[in-house]
Amino acid sequence: MDSDCLSSRSSSPEFDRESPQFLSGAMFQAHSVGQRLTTRGRVKAGETELTQENLQELRLKVNSRERQRMHDLNQAMDGLREVMPYSHGPSVRKLSKISTLILARNYIVMLSNSLEEMKRLVNDVYGSRRAPGRASSLPTRVQQLPPVMGTVPTSDYATYLSLSSSDICQPSAAAQHFLGLPCPCHICQYLPQPPPRTAAAVSLSRPRK
DNA sequence: TAGGCCATCTGGTCCT
DNA sequence: AGGACCAGATGGCCTA
Numbered sequence A: 001m002d003s004d005c006l007s008s009r010s011s012s013p014e015f016d017r018e019s020p021q022f023l024s025g026a027m028f029q030a031h032s033v034g035q036r037l038t039t040r041g042r043v044k045a046g047e048t049e050l051t052q053e054n055l056q057e058l059r060l061k062v063n064s065r066e067r068q069r070m071h072d073l074n075q076a077m078d079g080l081r082e083v084m085p086y087s088h089g090p091s092v093r094k095l096s097k098i099s100t101l102i103l104a105r106n107y108i109v110m111l112s113n114s115l116e117e118m119k120r121l122v123n124d125v126y127g128s129r130r131a132p133g134r135a136s137s138l139p140t141r142v143q144q145l146p147p148v149m150g151t152v153p154t155s156d157y158a159t160y161l162s163l164s165s166s167d168i169c170q171p172s173a174a175a176q177h178f179l180g181l182p183c184p185c186h187i188c189q190y191l192p193q194p195p196p197r198t199a200a201a202v203s204l205s206r207p208r209k
Numbered sequence B: 001t002a003g004g005c006c007a008t009c010t011g012g013t014c015c016t
Numbered sequence C: 001a002g003g004a005c006c007a008g009a010t011g012g013c014c015t016a
Helices: A002-006 A026-037 A052-082 A097-129 A153-162 A171-178 A186-190 A199-206
Strands: A041-047 A048-050
Touching: A052 A097
Parallel strands: none
Antiparallel strands: A041 A048
């Protein structure tokens, strides 16, 4: 993933959890503070008497778990960044966590709106073609449309909906559509335009370091 | 240099 | 009881 390469710091740096080597700088300071707080000999925790060594060992264990938990969280965040638009350009720095979440939320809303719009349009197309007296409800398979436009080839939508290929644009036409050129097909004419790449990218990301 | 972002430690709370 | 989760504190790195 290129966003990892863009970052000056890895979200999940390599480290040896069992080694005290990773206790440097702030970490060592914080660790020392912890030591100072527990230098009064034996400490009682519940029914178990903990020596200073045991307490320190426990503290390291807990810290390690928490570190691992945060690394897992960061990995999930990286996974989210990977599927987000606007985050792969060479001039775009790795999205911050808050930006990633905000952008993801907006992206989901946009996709949901697109899906609803497409369902409505398909309903219109299907409804105008149905035979008189035929039930007007959409076939189940239409209601089970893939949630994200673009996750299946455009031609598959026609098969999916039992439409003729003339009802839905071909990949080349779709490409034209997304290049900003008009596409004459029923579907593309009413699909919402993809958002401009600049707005979110500029407002939600910083230039690469 | 201030501010943003981040990793880490830590203690408290909740859950199994 | 032990682990997961959370939020506050702290200090480092980077950019404007």
